[in-house]
Amino acid sequence: QVCRENGLTRIGCWDHARRKFVDASRAAPAKGKKGQPSKADVALSHIRKLYAVEKAANELSxxxxxxxxxxxxxxxxxAFKAWLDKNTSKVLKGSLTRKAMDYTLNQWDTLVGYxxxxxxxxxxxxxxxxxxxxxxxRKAWLFADTSQGAKASATCYSLIETAKANGLEPSAYIHHVLTHIADAVTLEQLETLLPWNAELPALKNVAQYG
Structure with missing residues (x-):
């Protein structure tokens, strides 16, 4: 609905598809050294190749x-799609592998969107x-007491996460906004306070804020 109402393209997530095959592979019976790989393992080998391409292209423009x-x-x-089309019907319905294959096929148009x-x-x-x-x-405090409180919380989260996404140290950015927002009386002045326009110290350790 969000994509439809805002003219956005929905992109699928290969992590989700891969996780389903990982679960299926772990649940499969143990096999000997000469045993044939399970279909879940074959699917994972296809997906690993996709991630290998992404890893190699990570630093490219x-x-x-x-x-x-x-x-x-x-x-x-x-090649993966052809394999799925050929093998999905051969797998027992309701099994973890079949669910993973059905999910991947059902989401295919969004999964290839990247x-x-x-x-x-x-x-x-x-x-x-x-x-x-x-x-x-949400797990810690369960809910916002009022709709206004929920909106205020969403605003704070948006500011902090957008600052992080733009490489800014969150507390420094919030301090910058609070220091200068009273003097921003025009739209142009307000826009200079947006995370992608602010010139502040970079976020050095993403992990501690992630």
Whole structure:
């Protein structure tokens, strides 16, 4: 609904698809040294190749990454899709492997979407890390007492996480905003306080805030 109402393109997450195959692989019976790999293991080998391309292209520009994806990732995706189409019906319905295969096929159009541009991600791990504080907070205090409180909380989270996303140290950014916002009387002056416009110390240790 969010994508539809705002003209956004929904992109799937390969981490989610991979996790389902990992669970299926772990649940499969142990096999001997000469045993054939399970279908979950075969699927994981396909997915590992996709991540290998991303790792190799990590330092490239968006334009170069797009070219690499068109050249290398799309053929890998096509091969994986062909394998899924051929083998899904051979797996028992209701099994973890079948659920993983069905999920991947049902989400296929969004899972391949990251190849449409060079700046898109193969997984949404970054977004999930950004909203993890919300989930931890929700477990800690369960709910906001009023709708106004929920909106205020959302505003604070948005400011802090956007500052981190733009490489700023959060407490320094909030201090900067509180120090200068009273003097910002025009839209242009307010825009100078936005995280992508503020010139402040960089966030040195993302892990401690993640």
């Amino acid at each position: 968006d334009a170069e990454r797009y070219r690499v994806r068109q050249e290398k990732s799309l053929p890998l995706l096509n 190849c449409e541009r060079g700046d898109l991600k193969i997984s949404n791990a970054g977004a999930e890390n950004a909203i993890r504080p919300f989930a931890l907070g």
